[in-house]
Amino acid sequence: MLEIKNLHAEVEGKSILKGINLTINKGEVHAIMGPNGSGKSTLANVLAGRDDYEVTEGSIFFDGKDISELEPEERAGEGIFLAFQYPVEIPGVTNTTFLKEALNAQRKYRGEEELDGMEFVKMLRGKTKELGIKDDMLKRAVNVGFSGGEKKRNDILQMAVLNPKLAVLDETDSGLDIDALRIVADGVNKLRSENNAILVITHYQRLLNYIVPDQVHVLAHGEIRRSGGKELALELEEKGYADYSGEAA
Amino acid sequence: MAATLETVEQVKSLEMEKYKYGFVTDIESDKAPKGLSEDTVRFISAKKNEPEWLLEWRLKAYRHWLTMPEPTWGKLQHAPIDYQDSYYYAAPKSNEDRPQSLDEVDPELLKTYEKLGIPIREQEVLAGVAVDYVFDSVSVATTFREQLKEVGVIFCSISDAVQEYPELVKKYMGSVVPYGDNKHACLNSAVFTDGSFVYIPKGVRCPMELSTYFRINELNTGQFERTLIVADEGSYVSYLEGCTAPMRDENQLHAAVVELVTMDDAEIKYSTVQNWYPGDAEGKGGIYNFVTKRGICRGKNSKISWTQVETGSAITWKYPSCILQGDNSVGEFYSVAITNGRQQADTGTKMIHLGKNTTSRIISKGISAGKSQNTYRGLVRVSAKAEGARNFTQCDSLLVGDTCGAHTVPYIESKNRSARLEHEATTSKISEDQLFYCRQRGISEEDAVGLVVNGFCREVLQELPMEFAVEAQKLVSISLEGSVG
Numbered sequence: 001m002l003e004i005k006n007l008h009a010e011v012e013g014k015s016i017l018k019g020i021n022l023t024i025n026k027g028e029v030h031a032i033m034g035p036n037g038s039g040k041s042t043l044a045n046v047l048a049g050r051d052d053y054e055v056t057e058g059s060i061f062f063d064g065k066d067i068s069e070l071e072p073e074e075r076a077g078e079g080i081f082l083a084f085q086y087p088v089e090i091p092g093v094t095n096t097t098f099l100k101e102a103l104n105a106q107r108k109y110r111g112e113e114e115l116d117g118m119e120f121v122k123m124l125r126g127k128t129k130e131l132g133i134k135d136d137m138l139k140r141a142v143n144v145g146f147s148g149g150e151k152k153r154n155d156i157l158q159m160a161v162l163n164p165k166l167a168v169l170d171e172t173d174s175g176l177d178i179d180a181l182r183i184v185a186d187g188v189n190k191l192r193s194e195n196n197a198i199l200v201i202t203h204y205q206r207l208l209n210y211i212v213p214d215q216v217h218v219l220a221h222g223e224i225r226r227s228g229g230k231e232l233a234l235e236l237e238e239k240g241y242a243d244y245s246g247e248a249a
Numbered sequence: 250m251a252a253t254l255e256t257v258e259q260v261k262s263l264e265m266e267k268y269k270y271g272f273v274t275d276i277e278s279d280k281a282p283k284g285l286s287e288d289t290v291r292f293i294s295a296k297k298n299e300p301e302w303l304l305e306w307r308l309k310a311y312r313h314w315l316t317m318p319e320p321t322w323g324k325l326q327h328a329p330i331d332y333q334d335s336y337y338y339a340a341p342k343s344n345e346d347r348p349q350s351l352d353e354v355d356p357e358l359l360k361t362y363e364k365l366g367i368p369i370r371e372q373e374v375l376a377g378v379a380v381d382y383v384f385d386s387v388s389v390a391t392t393f394r395e396q397l398k399e400v401g402v403i404f405c406s407i408s409d410a411v412q413e414y415p416e417l418v419k420k421y422m423g424s425v426v427p428y429g430d431n432k433h434a435c436l437n438s439a440v441f442t443d444g445s446f447v448y449i450p451k452g453v454r455c456p457m458e459l460s461t462y463f464r465i466n467e468l469n470t471g472q473f474e475r476t477l478i479v480a481d482e483g484s485y486v487s488y489l490e491g492c493t494a495p496m497r498d499e500n501q502l503h504a505a506v507v508e509l510v511t512m513d514d515a516e517i518k519y520s521t522v523q524n525w526y527p528g529d530a531e532g533k534g535g536i537y538n539f540v541t542k543r544g545i546c547r548g549k550n551s552k553i554s555w556t557q558v559e560t561g562s563a564i565t566w567k568y569p570s571c572i573l574q575g576d577n578s579v580g581e582f583y584s585v586a587i588t589n590g591r592q593q594a595d596t597g598t599k600m601i602h603l604g605k606n607t608t609s610r611i612i613s614k615g616i617s618a619g620k621s622q623n624t625y626r627g628l629v630r631v632s633a634k635a636e637g638a639r640n641f642t643q644c645d646s647l648l649v650g651d652t653c654g655a656h657t658v659p660y661i662e663s664k665n666r667s668a669r670l671e672h673e674a675t676t677s678k679i680s681e682d683q684l685f686y687c688r689q690r691g692i693s694e695e696d697a698v699g700l701v702v703n704g705f706c707r708e709v710l711q712e713l714p715m716e717f718a719v720e721a722q723k724l725v726s727i728s729l730e731g732s733v734g
Binding site for chain 1: 680681682683685686687690691692694696701703704705706707708
């Protein structure tokens with residue numbers, strides 16, 4: 001589904017990613033772990049196509065299509081979803097409005113029929129019920145006055161509504177207490193299926209207790225230094241990132 | 250949904266410089282001599298078959314106008330206006346001079362109408378197409394007028410009112426905005442050509458929103474429009490002015506006057522959407538919109554509420570105000586002003602507290618994009634006798650890009666120690682983070698700007714009557730085209 005080859009990227013002229021290779025198949029959950037400044041968030045932003053994150057070499061194929069030149073909204077339409085470390089507030093725009101705009105924009109991109117108000121609300125109610133989210137959250141402005149945990153739950157709701165092929169969770173666990181962490185993980189697990197994939201980017205192992213990965217990769221100095229099964233996360237928890245602190249030979 | 254599908258495409262294809270009005274007609278039809286003189290004033294008055302007192306009033310205004318200086322305190326820059334270089338009266342164009350069908354109308358204009366979801370027949374009217382058949386809005390208007398008559402509501406053009414209800418017009422015209430109020434209002438008093446007149450009798454709740462849509466035929470009179478609305482004791486009316494579609498007009502100078510009067514326990518809700526031609530990206534052309542709007546809450550417990558969405562015009566100079574004379578009267582001002590390109594807006598309100606326990610509320614949302622300048626200017630004045638006056642003011646400015654300006658100039662004058670006045674102001678920018686967040690969810694950059702700005706304006710937009718609000722939301726997005734990327 002996702003095939004990253006020899007990916008180099010820079011931000012404001014500074015080289016951050018230095019040859020990433022990563023393949024994620026349908027139904028898989030991968031975790032990328034690494035110390036601060038290793039390029040984890042840069043990878044997430046590059047995948048989402050954020051301006052100022054420039055790919056200088058290599059390729060990103062998604063479902064067999066080179067997406068490295070696509071706009072962020074086009075990548076979203078292709079099925080890439082980024083759960084933000086710090087979800088943004090949009091005053092005055094209700095969650096319902098935002099979700100409807102987003103979903104219909106994506107459907108339009110894919111040449112699907114847009115949902116009308118009734119169809120949309122019906123679908124939305126189904127999702128909130130499934131995730132145990134109260135309907136009053138839908139009437140509130142996007143993330144405005146939300147607690148850290150509520151913001152993350154809102155992200156999960158967005159994910160459920162947009163139903164992406166690939167969800168990238170960019171340090172979505174930062175600043176969450178254990179209860180909120182569990183809620184987020186439960187939400188993600190509910191959305192796991194044979195047809196989609198999840199890329200969890202995290203500094204800490206604890207999220208991976210709840211979202212159990214098929215593969216774990218260690219990112220350091222802009223490269224994937226090591227890959228392994230879920231036990232690699234535990235090893236990192238124990239030993240820290242000291243082994244990966246040096247520049248590559 | 251198909252219309253919505255096309256919308257995004259159209260939004261992308263429209264640029265500031267393409268926003269033009271297609272056909273320009275030079276055909277003179279029944280015009281007053283060019284320029285401004287006593288003869289012009291007499292000509293207009295004679296054309297309208299006006300009574301002597303009104304001609305005298307116009308002439309007084311004209312003579313006074315000659316002595317008045319232009320107001321220069323607004324944060325606006327424009328070349329001096331050459332008053333002798335325009336026409337002050339032109340009869341509506343004959344059918345032969347108008348475009349014969351929408352095929353002859355600028356396609357860009359039509360695209361905008363489509364984006365706003367305006368029905369074909371209304372598009373024809375707005376674009377000035379000659380239509381022979383009796384179309385919906387007119388027959389609808391006739392039906393409505395009869396319905397209004399049944400409950401005693403008078404709703405007609407101000408010219409008709411002068412003929413049919415001279416006593417009412419004489420009593421109230423100029424009672425809120427005297428002819429010598431300011432240079433622009435003074436000019437209007439001398440040369441106003443038409444406008445609306447509304448009278449709601451005692452105890453009547455007007456059964457429908459009154460709208461200039463109903464007299465869409467007469468829209469060509471926009472240049473020096475004069476509106477007078479009187480709500481007698483215990484009555485209520487909601488009035489909508491303008492429409493969201495871009496208005497075609499060859500006259501650069503607009504100077505309208507609106508006067509509202511409420512008696513005891515009466516309420517007027519006045520909503521405006523102004524979308525006159527803003528000029529091109531370099532600031533060439535565009536309407537100069539100098540408007541004097543003022544209401545007086547003459548009676549106790551009365552209320553006047555102004556809601557405005559200002560997106561058009563090269564220059565907007567406009568301060569819908571409330572004189573709160575009656576005890577316990579309430580004044581409200583809800584405003585969205587959007588400037589893009591080279592537009593300049595200097596707009597706000599005046600709340601003059603005279604009566605006891607009077608309350609006013611000001612919510613102003615200014616959005617500046619492109620190279621535009623957007624100023625909120627407001628006055629809250631509490632007189633010595635206005636015991637227990639209260640005001641809440643909130644002025645928020647939103648900047649799109651870094652070549653525009655937002656300014657807030659609030660004046661507060663209180664002569665009564667019991668007054669409670671609150672003022673809140675914020676200035677913010679649409680952040681890259683917000684735009685990226687929206688785009689990552691699939692929303693294009695243009696649409697994201699529209700979404701964020703609509704959210705910013707929500708408090709004001711929700712004051713608009715329902716059907717208007719939906720159009721206004723679209724208008725907000727369309728007005729900001731080309732402001733990012």
